[in-house]
Ligand SMILES: COC(=O)c1ccc(CCNc2nc3cc4nc(N)[nH]c(=O)c4cc3[nH]2)cc1
């Protein structure tokens with residue numbers, strides 16, 4: 001019996017979006033869900049208590065980063081990532097494939113694995129599917145990701161076909177190297193770029209290996225949004241309805257809503273936490289760059305429609321002052337608000353699915369947020 005189980009609750013009659021629950025050894029979270037990113041075993045500037053307070057049920061961390069620092073053996077000795085970072089909710093770890101490609105140079109892909117340089121020290125490293133599984137085993141995450149190749153966008157069809165076939169062989173090697181399936185669920189990652197035949201092949205290869213969940217990778221890598229939406233539309237039909245679908249690296253409000261409409265259950269992205277650290281906030285009326293001079297004596301909250309800790313206690317003027325003077329507390333306030341904004345957005349998406357009105361909600365939200373402005 002797998003450690004991770006999906007419970008489908010209902011499908012929105014208006015949009016086809018799914019309402020569900022994912023059960024893991026560290027609890028249950030409702031879907032569609034947004035997962036805050038905690039790359040180095042912390043969701044930057046947030047405490048676990050604050051993440052619980054804002055309603056986060058699952059966070060993401062990274063195999064590649066924790067392998068380099070502090071080293072997965074230290075995390076294993078600490079009793080695993082939950083203990084190490086004092087987080088008792090669910091944890092998903094990405095497998096390192098994407099991070100190697102987005103962070104490191106001098107990369108060489110072979111059938112065995114990927115040769116690359118440590119992006120911090122320059123030393124030569126080698127990561128294989130088995131290695132990525134050992135690291136995630138040591139981290140003790142509830143959901144592990146298979147080791148895959150996320151090719152650059154755009155990529156030639158011939159290259160993409162070879163890459164998909166290798167990613168499927170690597171997925172099989174990950175399954176064979178999976179030591180504790182009763183404690184950790186392993187998700188396969190569908191690749192294939194923008195090519196419908198390759199996405200179908202990749203999905204069928206992975207579904208034949210019967211994973212407890214499936215990610216759609218190779219997206220949010222610079223492609224236009226309509227390409228992403230089209231890829232989702234012709235990929236999700238090949239995935240089983242009784243397993244979660246996880247769209248990797250997606251986190252803007254419009255993409256979360258459009259992904260849910262196309263049958264996606266799980267999302268993650270560094271966007272909300274990263275833009276918060278340069279003073280950019282997501283609000284119900286669109287993005288607000290709080291360091292802008294026009295807010296120097298604006299004593300309203302970041303978002304008048306938000307009831308988060310930041311918006312109940314602090315003004316734009318105060319947060320602007322902290323951000324301008326690089327006060328850490330300022331970035332804690334913007335981070336808290338941005339994460340709260342996305343977690344609340346997903347709660348509203350789930351409620352709209354319950355009421356069979358997600359397309360109506362999309363119209364209302366886009367209008368207010370300003371996505372429809374030409
Ligand atoms: C301020 O905003 C930012 O800095 C920022 C940075 C990156 C992204 C996009 C992240 N996109 C993305 N993450 C990804 C992670 C992935 N992991 C694996 N194993 N396989 C994939 O195929 C894969 C694809 C991804 N696409 C979005 C926003």
Ligand SMILES: [Zn+2]
Pocket residue numbers: 302303306307308309310311312337340
């Ligand atoms: Zn707020």
